[in-house]
Amino acid sequence: MRIRLIVLTAAITLLVLAALAVMVQRQTLKLAGQERELVKEIYAQSKEVELRHYVSLAQAALGRLAVEDGDVAAQQRQALSMLSQMQFGKDGYFFVYDRHGNMLLEPSQMGLQGVDFCEPDNPSGFLQASMIMTSARQGGGLVRYDWMKPSSQSNTQKMSFVTPLAHWGWVIGAGLYMDDIEAALNIIDNHARQNIEETRRNFYGIAAAAVLAIGLAGLAFNLRGQRVASGKLQRLAQRVVRSQEDERVRVARELHDGVVQVMVSSKFLLETAQASLPCALPDTGRRGASLLLDQGLQRLNDALAEIRRVSHGLRPALLDDLGLAAALALLVEQVRAHCTYRVDFVQQGQVRDLPTAHATALFRVAQEAFNNIQAHAHPTAVQVELCFGARTVCLRIIDDGLGFDLQRVQADARGGIGLRNMRERMESLQGRFEMQSGRDGTRLVVTLPLPVAAGAA
Structure with a gap:
């Protein structure tokens, strides 16, 4: 019964810990997903603010050139030259379109390796260029699309902010790649997996400790019960032995004080009868009676010796006396x-x-x-x-x-x-x-x- 109780307790403990582990894992994944979405939103907002700031700076610089007196074509060339040198980050650059969607700033003008623009005439960039022009005609804003990142030469999600420049009818914009957001999100995912793994190990440790504690408690309980039972058995055995010895003493005393005394008295009577045989009896009759009395006395002596031996075997008097x-x-x-x-x-x-x-x-x-x-x-x-x-x-x-x-x-x-x-x-x-x-x-x-x-x- 004790073993069944211990096994049942251990099984219930393991089930409870397993349920808690599953619940904690689900809760951790849920919190990690919420954190991921929150971080993604915050990163996107920070990227948007950064892009607006860059485009605002470029728009302000070009606006100052546009209000100056002089040749407009020369001012536009100066503006494009200035934009080609205005780079930010490792892969940040500006792009310029006219009102008809023609690209005004060529990659060769920027001196950057691997830079490619969304050209309307290029099939690979037609869709992106169309999205940029559509957003500019609507007053500007954010545009998201996949594009080649110069540093990695791989397609990466990109966020661009475009705005129209009314003086010359241009559309200027700048973009930031979103792979750093994915890297940050991957870090969050890795941390979540590590936390789940660590939690799982902790639960395994707790489960092992709980089962060990239950096993030790059960072992202590069994040992204690065994000691108590052993003590009871020892006391019972001692009482049985004492009872046996007491009974042997009683039987030995009864034999000595009862049966032996009766037989000794019988012996004395027979000896008296033997000594008192009438002398008047014929010699033959007297010899026969004396022989029978001798045989009876001998058997009585043998019986006395046997009873004394049995009495001493039950409880020798020397054991108590000497x-x-x-x-x-x-x-x-x-x-x-x-x-x-x-x-x-x-x-x-x-x-x-x-x-x-x-x-x-x-x-x-x-x-x-x-x-x-x-x-x-x-x-x-x-x-x-x-x-x-x-x-x-x-x-x-x-x-x-x-x-x-x-x-x-x-x-x-x-x-x-x-x-x-x-x-x-x-x-x-x-x-x-x-x-x-x-x-x-x-x-x-x-x-x-x-x-x-x-x-x-």
Whole structure:
């Protein structure tokens, strides 16, 4: 459920960020288009103002010549010569037509390379010349058309301003090429694309950070839940172990205080009956009754021994009275009495009083280990070592038996219950469980940390 929630949250976050990215991209393109049109209009207006200014200057200069006394033809030649020298910018120049549409200022007069005028007699310039003359007859104004730019030798949109010169019946004008406007607009478009790309990268980064944050939050949530669940399982396992130990103590006490006492009383009664056999009975009858009583007493003794053994196995009294070391020594003696292999017990370090849970866990591990050795290992020797350290207590059980496949046993869900019980006992007390097995035998090492009070004792 947690994984589905995390995936759903991440998917919704990505969808929201993708929608925002698309919306921002569209808004950026819209604003860039509006800016483009605004810049284009401002540039066009600035070009128009510039052209009007140039034409006004030329018109004023020619007007002064026209009002002077003298030969009109000479004045016109002087005017054309002056206009041929009045250039502006890299590609700016003036052009002059008479009232009939004839061109009065030739390109050769200007000394510029690549300059070409809109000549009415030239098919390539007829349409443009017609547009210029039409605008002049209507009082002048702006004319837009495509024309060859001298510096680049390519057709470029051009804006010209023309006005009539009433004194001589001329039409004068000047033009500016609009490719610089396109260059400025291209810069705007490039900036818009860069902004969109940068915004997209930022959104990708935000999306990655959001997904990473969601993933980390989910991981932290899962880890926290796992820690809480693990803590609950550990506490539950500890309660189960305590319940088991309490039940074993209760059963051992009941056996010792109840069944054993009854059987001991029965034994005393049988012994009294054996001692009180009537001497008047024939020898044969007395011997037969005595034999039956002996057999009954022997079986009763065997039953008492078995019950005491079971009672000690459930909860050895030495574990509570003298501690873990004495209980392990007793366990080794009991195993040694019923096995065919050698069993040695070694104690190292200063003996410390252990908490009941620690001592019980180590004793149960030793019991389970001996059960496994007796059932499966068939060794010739077993070494039991109990080591007390400054902060830990360690139990080692080493045998030279047949060994087993540890990985296979651990992977088998239906087997290895004893190993899992030993491991869970150690983990519930924050201990360490280690086992190695092979052809040379099996080595079991369990280590428990000593509480501060126990370690300081």
